[in-house]
Amino acid sequence: MTARETSHELYEQLAVGHALSALEPEDELVFLGHLPGCAACAGALGEHFDTLAHLAYGVASEAPPLSVLEGIRAGVAESGRSGIFPAPAPVSLDEARSRRQTRTVRWSTAVVGAAASVVMVVALVLANENLKSHNRDVTTNAAKLQQTVASLLVDGSRKIDLTGASGQKGVVVVNGDSVSLVMQGLPVNDHNSIYVLWERSRYGDVRPVGSFDVLSTGLTLVNNLHVADKAGIKTFMVTHEAGRKAPSLSTQPAVVTGEA
Amino acid sequence: MTTPKARVGQSRHVVDPNARATPYDGLDDRALVARVTEGDGGALEALYARYGRxxxxxxxxxxxxxxxxxxxVQEVFLTVWRDAHRFDSTRGGFSTWxxxxxxxxAVDAVRREENLRKRRTTAEMLEEREVDGPKVHDEVWSTLRRERVREALKTLPDPQKEALTLAYFGGYTQREIAGLTNTPLGTVKTRMLAGMRRLKGGLEGLHDTAPDDDPYPDQPKVAL
Structure with missing residues (x-):
């Protein structure tokens, strides 16, 4: 076995850990950084997921109570999309849950809210074409970035700075489960690509928060995003993905990242 | 890595032969997912009927x-409702996704709620439980598949089986498994990779493609 093969075996080990959701956060970052450029790992990962799906069938299946279906119907009804189910008529999420037991709902409500949210992208073209020097541009844009961020902050807000290797800067502002993103210095994307903001929890799982277009090289403000678990977020990152839909896993290296 | 991908649950399923027919019965998973992306709640319910159990x-x-x-489970299906467009059939089957x-x-939840995670042995994690429900054709298939999976697991050396089951059914991270089993972290990673490769080999041929002349074309198939 060559040294290169030996070192790649480490990534193969990480691929298994990733498929099992068993990686430590630092290993998860290493693997997610490697995955986009490695067809072998992408293929292996798909096979691992297939194998684990078989493993899932290794346990006895079990009929969930009717209240689960009722809760799904209620969530669909609350999502605002068409979704017509056969009778019985949808009940509210609260009612569905109370039919089971009274217990605090941990994530469902927040995520249903997120499902209903529409990612609104408002591009703010703030760059001043008449600025005389690049340095002055940078200084002005930095000031406007801070000004925009300041306008988003309220009591209890969390502010996470994002930085990129090529000088890109951004800030994520978290208010409850609502998220705003202010970006500076991202190249304008074409009609065949999209930017995606990702959240990584302290447990290492990565989820797309939302996708957006960059319409100018100035500041870009993205509002009405939602995180699934506001308390558990460890890292945010932005990637530039091919296609017009956010993939379920990032396929490109991070443009900017920031630790919460 | 040239083995054809095992396909789980992509063929049509019959949950209960006595169940009321619906307009979705003849549709495969991909067609149902496409309908879900268009806002068809009935398609989501059909997917739930197939895979909810x-x-x-x-x-x-x-x-x-x-x-x-x-x-x-409720959250999973609401995620399907919201994000069905993210399902990419070229990367694998719907049931895998x-x-x-x-x-x-589930792993997210078990890590949030540490009290749920009592230390269980590998055997306990895999133990069979009697569950209520009609023994319809689907259950026969499920039983065959469970047996096949169990046979494949039996071929794994105990340390590999333990590492995989603690991670998959216990929700433990590799470092936690290293601590629980008093094993170096690197060894745990090696065992998981070896175990996964062996398990994949043991499940070779497990698929559910229905041949054209099959008397039960709606039933998934397993090569035994």
Whole structure:
């Protein structure tokens, strides 16, 4: 076995850990950084997921109570999309849950809210074409970035700075489960690509928060995003993905990242 | 890595032969997912009828708590409703995507709720439980598949089986498994990779493609 093969075996080990959701956060970052450029790992990962799906069938299946279906119907009804189910008529999420037991709902409500949210992208073209020097541009844009961020902050807000290797800067502002993103210095994307903001929890799982277009090289403000678990977020990152839909896993290296 | 991908749950399923016929019975998973992306709630319900039991069984096994498992399954299907467009059939079957999501959410929950995670042995994690429900054709297939999976697991050396089951059914990270088993972290990673490769080999040929002349074309198939 060559040294290169030996070192790649480490990534193969990480691929298994990733498929099992068993990686430590630092290993998860290493693997997610490697995955986009490695067809072998992408293929292996798909096979691992297939194998684990078989493993899932290794346990006895079990009929969930009717209240689960009722809760799904209620969530669909609350999502605002068409979704017509056969009778019985949808009940509210609260009612569905109370039919089971009274217990605090941990994530469902927040995520249903997120499902209903529409990612609104408002591009703010703030760059001043008449600025005389690049340095002055940078200084002005930095000031406007801070000004925009300041306008988003309220009591209890969390502010996470994002930085990129090529000088890109951004800030994520978290208010409850609502998220705003202010970006500076991202190249304008074409009609065949999209930017995606990702959240990584302290447990290492990565989820797309939302996708957006960059319409100018100035500041870009993205509002009405939602995180699934506001308390558990460890890292945010932005990637530039091919296609017009956010993939379920990032396929490109991070443009900017920031630790919460 | 030239082995054809095992396809789980992509063929049509019959949950209960006595169940009322619906307009979705003849549609495969991809067609149903396409309908879900268009806002067809009935298609989502059809997918739930096919896979709700498997998802709930997996969530129950990981979470060992009915309420949390119900929350997890509900959340999984609402994610399908919201994000069905993210399903990419070129990367694998719908049931693989769905069960991966179920596993992920259940593991998330079990890590949030540490009290749910009592140390269980590998055998306990895999133990068979009698569950209520009609023994319809689907259950016959499920039983065959469970047996096949169990046989494949039996071929794994105990340390590899332990590492995989602690991670998959226990929701433990590699470092936690290293601590629980008093094993170096590197060894745990090596065992998981070797175990996964062996398990994949043991499940070779497990698929559910229905041949044209099959008397039960709606039933998944397993090569035994």
């Amino acid at each position: 498997a998802c709930y069984g997996l969530a129950r096994r990981i979470l060992a708590d009915e309420q949390f498992a119900q929350d997890a 769905l069960l991966s999501m179920t596993h992920h959410k």
